[in-house]
Amino acid sequence: xxxxxxxxxxxxxxxxxxxxxxxxxxxxxxxxxxxxxxxxxxxxxxxxxxxxxxxxxxxxxxxxxxxxxxxxxxxxxxxxxxxxxxxxxxxxxxxxxxxxxxxxxxxxxxxxxxxxxxxxxxxxxxxxxxxxxxxxxxxxxxxxxxxxxxxxxxxxxxxxxxxxxxxxxxxxxxxxxxxxxxxxxxxxxxxxxxxxxxxxxxxxxxxxxxxxxxxxxxxxxxxxxxxxxxxxxxxxxxxxxxxxxxxxxxxxxxxxxxxxxxxxxxxxxxxxxxxxxxxxxxxxxxxxxxxxxxxxxxxxxxxxxxxxxxxxxxxxxxxxxxxxxxxxxxxxxxxxxxxxxxxxxxxxxxxxxxxxxxxxxxxxxxxxxxxxxxxxxxxxxxxxxxxxxxxxxxxxxxxxxxxxxxxxxxxxxxxxxxxxxxxxxxxxxxxxxxxxxxxxxxxxxxxxxxxxxxxxxxxxxxxxxxxxxxxxxxxxxxxxxxxxxxxxxxxxxxxxxxxxxxxxxxxxxxxxxxxxxxxxxxxxxxxxxxxxxxxxxxxxxxxxxxxxxxxxxxxxxxxxxxxxxxxxxxxxxxxxxxxxxxxxxxxxxxxxxxxxxxxxxxxxxxxxxxxxxxxxxxxxxxxxxxxxxxxxxxxxxxxxxxxxxxxxxx
Numbered sequence: 001x002x003x004x005x006x007x008x009x010x011x012x013x014x015x016x017x018x019x020x021x022x023x024x025x026x027x028x029x030x031x032x033x034x035x036x037x038x039x040x041x042x043x044x045x046x047x048x049x050x051x052x053x054x055x056x057x058x059x060x061x062x063x064x065x066x067x068x069x070x071x072x073x074x075x076x077x078x079x080x081x082x083x084x085x086x087x088x089x090x091x092x093x094x095x096x097x098x099x100x101x102x103x104x105x106x107x108x109x110x111x112x113x114x115x116x117x118x119x120x121x122x123x124x125x126x127x128x129x130x131x132x133x134x135x136x137x138x139x140x141x142x143x144x145x146x147x148x149x150x151x152x153x154x155x156x157x158x159x160x161x162x163x164x165x166x167x168x169x170x171x172x173x174x175x176x177x178x179x180x181x182x183x184x185x186x187x188x189x190x191x192x193x194x195x196x197x198x199x200x201x202x203x204x205x206x207x208x209x210x211x212x213x214x215x216x217x218x219x220x221x222x223x224x225x226x227x228x229x230x231x232x233x234x235x236x237x238x239x240x241x242x243x244x245x246x247x248x249x250x251x252x253x254x255x256x257x258x259x260x261x262x263x264x265x266x267x268x269x270x271x272x273x274x275x276x277x278x279x280x281x282x283x284x285x286x287x288x289x290x291x292x293x294x295x296x297x298x299x300x301x302x303x304x305x306x307x308x309x310x311x312x313x314x315x316x317x318x319x320x321x322x323x324x325x326x327x328x329x330x331x332x333x334x335x336x337x338x339x340x341x342x343x344x345x346x347x348x349x350x351x352x353x354x355x356x357x358x359x360x361x362x363x364x365x366x367x368x369x370x371x372x373x374x375x376x377x378x379x380x381x382x383x384x385x386x387x388x389x390x391x392x393x394x395x396x397x398x399x400x401x402x403x404x405x406x407x408x409x410x411x412x413x414x415x416x417x418x419x420x421x422x423x424x425x426x427x428x429x430x431x432x433x434x435x436x437x438x439x440x441x442x443x444x445x446x447x448x449x450x451x452x453x454x455x456x457x458x459x460x461x462x463x464x465x466x467x468x469x470x471x472x473x474x475x476x477x478x479x480x481x482x483x484x485x486x487x488x489x490x491x492x493x494x495x496x497x498x499x500x501x502x503x504x505x506x507x508x509x510x511x512x513x514x515x516x517x518x519x520x521x522x523x524x525x526x527x528x529x530x531x532x533x534x535x536x537x538x539x540x541x542x543x544x545x546x547x548x549x550x551x552x553x554x555x556x557x558x559x560x561x562x563x564x565x566x567x568x569x570x571x572x573x574x575x576x577x578x579x580x581x582x583x584x585x586x587x588x589x590x591x592x593x594x595x596x597x598x599x600x601x602x603x604x605x606x607x608x609x610x611x612x613x614x615x616x617x618x619x620x621x622x623x624x625x626x627x628x629x630x631x632x633x634x635x636x637x638x639x640x641x642x643x644x645x646x647x648x649x650x
Contacts, residue, residue, distance in 0.1 A: 075525050102135040104305045111144025111181055115151030122158050129165050137168045139305070140188070141298045146179025146201060149255055155180075156262070159187040172298035173197045178280050182291070183259065186266045191292040192301055199286035202263060203278030204256045206248070212239045321349055324643040334611050335634040338586055342635065345559040345584050346461060349639065353632045355402050356460040357621055358451055358549065359386060359393065361417065362410030362444075362541035363426035364471030365435060366510070379469050383408065383417045386468070386620065393466055393620035400629040402464075409447050410469070410541030421447035423541050430478065430514050434521070434537040441536040441544050448548030456556045463553055464561040464588075464628050465570075466621020467542045473593060474507065476569040478514050478538035480595050482522055483531070483572060484602065488512050493565065493593035493617075514538055528577045535573060546570035550585070551578055559584045561631070562600070563624035564617065565593035572602035586631070589616050589623030 105128050109117055128138060140159070146152065162169045171177075171188035178201035185191050185199075193199055215222055215237065224238035233248040234240045256276070264272045270290050286292045322336075330336065343349050361383045386394050386406050397404040406418030412426040423443045427435040436444070452463060473495035480491045488511040494504065518537040524530040535544050547570050553560045554574075562571050562585055575581040587605045589612035590596060597607060611630070616623050 072525075102133070102137070104137045104139055104302075105132070106302070107138060107140045109140055109142050109144065109155070109184070111142075111147060111152070111155075111184075113147035115144075115147050115155050115180065118151060118155045118158065121155060125158050125161055128167065129161065132165070132167050137170065137305070138162055139298070139301060140169065140171045142171050142173055142177050142181060142185055143175050144178070144181030144184065145176050145198075146181050146183075149180070149204070149259075152180025152183050156184045156187050159184060163187065163189070170301065172296075172301055173199065173283075173292070174298055179203065183262060186263050190294065192294045192296050192298075193283035193286055193292040194297050195283045195295050197283045197286075198280050199283060199291050200275060200280040200289075201278060202259060202272075202276040204252050204259060205278075206252060208234050209236060210234070210240055212237060322638070325638070326642045326644050326647050332634070334609065335630070336638075337609075338631060339634055339638050341583075341586065342462070342559050342631065345557060347557060353462045353628075353635045354460050355462045355464065355628045355632070356455045357393075357397055357402055357404040357464045357466065357625055357628070358448075359383075359404065359406045359466040359468055359620055360409050360448065360542040360545040360549075361406055361468040362408075362423075362472070362545070363412040363469050364475050364540045365427045365429040365433075366431070366471040366474045366514075379411050380413045380417065383411060383468055387418055391620060392618055393622045393625060396622055396625040396629075400625065400632075402625055402628055405451075406468075407447065407451060407545065409444050409545045419451070421450075421545075423447070427475075427540055430475065430538050431510070431517065434518070435475065435539055436536050436541065436544070438532075438536060440541070441532060444541040444544035445548035448545035448550075449552040450548075452549045452552035452556065452558070456552075456558060461558055462560070462628065462631065463549065463558060464563065464621055464624035465546050465549060465567050466563050466619065466624060467546065467566045468620055469540065469542050472540050472542055472566050474511065475538060475540040476543065476566045476593075477507075477511050477595055479534055479543060480569050480572065480599055481511060481515055482518075482534045482538055483569075483576065484598065486595075486598055488515070490598060491595035493595060495593070531573050531576050542566065543570050543573070547573050547577075550574040550581060553584050554578055554580050557584075559586055561586045561588050561624040561627050562603075562605075563588055563621045564591035564619060565596045565599065566619070567621075567624070568596050568599035568603075572599045575603050586627065588612055588627035589614055591623070592617040 107121065107124055109121055111117065128136075132138075144152075159169060169188045170190045170192060171185045173181075173185060173191065173193045174197060175194070176198040177185045177191075177193075178198055182200055182202060212222065212235075222237040224235055233244040233251070260272050260276045263270065263276070267290070275289055275291060281289060281291065283292065283295055287295055342353075361379060363379050382391065383406050385391050386404075389395065389398050394404055396402075408417045408420055408422050410423050410426055411417055414425075416422050421443075423436070423440050455463070473493060477488060477491040477493070480486065481488050488508045492504065492508045492511055495507075515538070522530065522533045522537050524533060531547075535547065543566065546567055550560060550571060551574055562568050568591070571581065571585050575585075582604050585603050585605070587600060587610045590607060590610045592615055600606075600610070612623055612626060614623070
């Protein structure tokens with residue numbers, strides 16, 4: 001007898017535990033959904049798809065062309081741009097205004113059971129309504145298997161706001177738009193489906209587990225008390241009556257009728273009774289039933305729209321993120337500008353900056369001519385000193401918890417110091433020879449590119465660069481003069497020399513002699529090739545590596561901080577190879593080196609945009625590190641500062 005009792009009691013305990021686990025799982029799912037929704041709120045997606053596509057096509061084209069064909073293509077491109085600019089200038093001169101190119105705003109909606117992305121969709125649509133002009137369109141890339149009626153009803157109503165404002169709406173379904181997903185889709189002026197996308201499921205379903213009999217079997221009473229006959233029609237724990245079930249079924253039928261009416265209202269040509277059976281169809285079948293209007297992928301649509309429209313995302317959301325904040329508009333000056341720039345570069349509003357500082361070390365052959373105040377041994381010792389955290393830059397990093405590394409791309413030593421990417425033991429004497437061969441340039445360039453790529457994979461989202469090496473202010477002056485045509489008197493500074501007139505004259509004369517020596521070798525019809533030749537002939541391994549690193553930042557959409565003269569010259573070279581560098585480059589300080597202002601101007605950075613005016617010339621990235629810490633502080637503040645609504649509650 002006792003054995004039966006214990007067995008029954010054990011089974012009862014297991015059943016209760018099962019019920020509790022089911023309830024816990026449901027609660028966990030609800031919490032997880034809310035967390036996902038909260039994480040998505042405030043996100044900014046900023047990607048110019050038109051420009052991205054053009055850049056991709058250009059890179060692919062350039063890869064397939066020979067050097068001569070590449071030169072000709074770039075020449076033709078330049079000529080076309082000049083003609084466009086000339087035509088625009090003529091129009092403006094005649095008092096004609098250039099008609100803005102219509103835009104296609106691309107939105108994404110990935111639906112879950114509660115349609116939790118509706119809040120973000122609402123904000124996006126509000127932004128579009130405020131900025132959209134005549135002939136602008138919206139393309140919504142929709143993916144949803146359906147969910148709760150009220151959630152998807154609200155999402156569909158948000159889309160209807162676009163139609164009310166006369167903004168054309170196209171919905172592209174690449175995978176699935178079923179049930180609530182199709183409720184959203186039918187609002188569109190045009191529904192485009194991939195051939196094997198799942199479409200339809202115009203119906204309503206509800207299923208509720210009931211464990212009343214189980215509880216009753218074990219003498220567990222559940223009291224469900226309501227006021228109103230149909231306040232609770234069906235329950236999980238209580239007894240479901242036949243009358244309650246009928247009422248619940250009637251409510252489902254009513255909801256289904258409303259669903260059908262909504263579909264018929266938005267797609268009057270559709271035989272609703274034929275398709276409102278709860279069935280779903282693949283894209284090809286859905287086209288025959290007129291559930292969709294066309295078979296294509298969202299990529300096909302975007303490519304087609306690019307022919308006569310700019311395909312743009314929502315840039316206004318950043319304004320909407322900042323608007324409710326308890327801040328004086330423009331009160332933080334440059335810090336707001338750089339917060340915006342970082343978010344735009346990332347394509348989202350992130351809660352945290354994850355930085356990495358990289359110091360590229362290399363010696364330069366101009367030291368052989370005695371234009372540097374120290375010998376090569378200094379680079380070796382200081383690089384090792386940095387590895388031990390004893391330099392000014394690394395002390396800045398350690399104090400502010402900014403990780404750093406030293407990359408040896410050309411230290412005049414037998415062994416590699418730090419991260420070993422040594423191309424050679426310093427460059428050649430540029431007064432007599434090119435600084436490096438083409439292969440050596442490629443190796444140094446790839447070293448910088450590879451370090452950024454390595455850290456991007458680890459989640460780094462902000463880079464800063466420093467350098468260490470003898471003679472690099474001299475080589476940087478050579479590069480800057482060759483790049484811009486500026487006289488050496490505008491680019492040459494003292495570097496590690498005392499700032500004395502006789503010494504400066506010798507250095508200027510040296511730079512002039514170097515430029516005269518290599519002038520015939522650093523010309524090209526291709527601007528990219530011209531920059532490569534300039535750096536290879538009169539530059540240094542550190543400049544080539546930083547150049548590669550900066551272009552990698554553009555490729556991976558990560559902003560970076562410029563330090564002093566050498567990194568500013570590298571940025572000037574980078575922008576001549578890819579104009580998009582301007583969108584990712586952030587200044588830090590105004591170096592005492594004379595050519596810094598000129599180099600920054602190439603990146604469209606003026607002196608009033610440089611936040612740190614401390615008369616530094618230390619190198620190693622000291623100014624950039626300080627800037628990173630200020631950016632981290634600024635980012636944290638903008639993300640976490642209270643709103644005016646919070647203020648009024650106090």
